[in-house]
Amino acid sequence: MKVLVAVKRVIDYNVKVRVKPDNSDVDLTNVKMAMNPFCEIAVEEAVQLKERGIASEVVAVTVGPKAAQEQLRTALALGADRAIHLETDEVVESLGVAKLLKKVVEDEQPNLVLMGKQSIDTDNNQTGQMLSALMGWAQATFASKVAIEGDTATVEREIDGGLQTLSLNLPAVITTDLRLNEPRYAKLPDIMKAKKKPVDTRAVADLGVDIAPRVELVRVELPTERQEGVRVGSVDELVDKLKNEAKVI
């Protein structure tokens, strides 16, 4: 079976976010970028499915600027077979991305689409559900375990306060949570090999998909900073403060 895995280029998880002085957006100038960590988990799962002989082909896809090809190369180095780059310099909202991915899904006819549950920039947690709805497919979000057998995926998902297991007819969309797997690091020979794997680049503007923004970003600001508190000299003092001052224990 064929697995499509969607990845997103985002700010590196370890970079401190700056806001532009005019509060129009966050400032990503000269900031280190990387593959969204939840997308890494999705790629890892797809590659493991291939290693277990369940998936025959893993196709990575991204929507983003020219530079997003770096994240596709990362996916290829991690084990994806080929990649599709829907190139645009526009900011595309989840709905637009879902519509673009629908186009790719219709072309590629994968049996399974794997995606991160959310990206760590906009924190929307939407695109997988939206793609699934547009396709009329089943969905399993927050996946912590995936088992494929024939045309069925059994997925354990992390819900508030517990775990739920669903059985989905394939094709379906599954979005990944932290517990699903531990993504590998790309090895140097694989990074070299990835440079030779095919990347099919298509201009978003040519695809005839409505990606006009529906949400206007009015303002971005830093949250109110926490004030540094006090130092305590002993465990006794700490316990006393927690009991009598903060009243949290």
Add this chain to the structure above:
Amino acid sequence: MATLIFAEHQDGALDPATARVVAGAKALGEPIDVVLMGHQIDGAARQAAEIDGVSRVLVADNEAYQHVLAENVSKVLVELSGEYTHLLASASTTGKNVLPRVAALKDVSPLTDVIAIESSDTFRRPIYAGSAIATVKSLDALKIVSLRATAFEPAGQQSAASIEPVTVVEVSTTSRFVSEARPEGERPELTSAGVVVSGGRGMGNGENFKLLEAVADKLGAAIGASRAAVDAGYVPNDMQVGQTGKIVAPELYIAVGISGSIQHLAGMKDSRVIVAINNDDEAPIFKVADYGLVGDLFEVLPELAQKL
């Protein structure tokens, strides 16, 4: 012009977050209807009808909705949403599972995890794991919004509003419920715990997390970890608190042997009271801590467990 709230229930009782979502919805100044979907949920419906500000409770009671599968309930919400300008839900795993699906079918760009309602079309929501707050204006005719329930004080009570059945039946066969496990008696879940005790690389190894357990046992706390501790292999990934892990905001967060990287702070800095225990006086975690204790965690933790 009215607001529809998709409410959740568990074991026959209404999800307490509903009263918070209703309180948030009041800012929109429109009549508020609540819809519940499930099977044998009369009790939960009555509770919803008694939340101050609710005009009407709609109940879709059908076996098909028992496990609130996104494929089924999203179609009902699509059917119902025609009469409304706003569709709200709690930004829970269920809310996040269902609302985007409705939004795609209605060709709407939904908003997740809203923490403040500025006007009928303008909302505030955290981005970059709360490192920045975005004010966003929805241009869609129907606004589909999940609210971070903890950002709103719960609405009070009223004499019961009317309860009306919804007869729409949507049964999707693409997915099936298999099972559900909600562990009881064990440690609380990280994202809903009132107290979280987390360990970092300073713990030295996974075995030493037992020292945290002794403290957590006394406080009924969940146990978390920094990404550094996870990367070092001390504990599994699902214990990770931070931008790439769980975002927590408990009443009390105790960070032990955690230096306080940007990505960790993004996951816990909205906690009400933060305690940092670290042997490095210069550790950035102290900058966000209400109470800092500089000391050797291997001495501090046993003493703390004993004195709590």
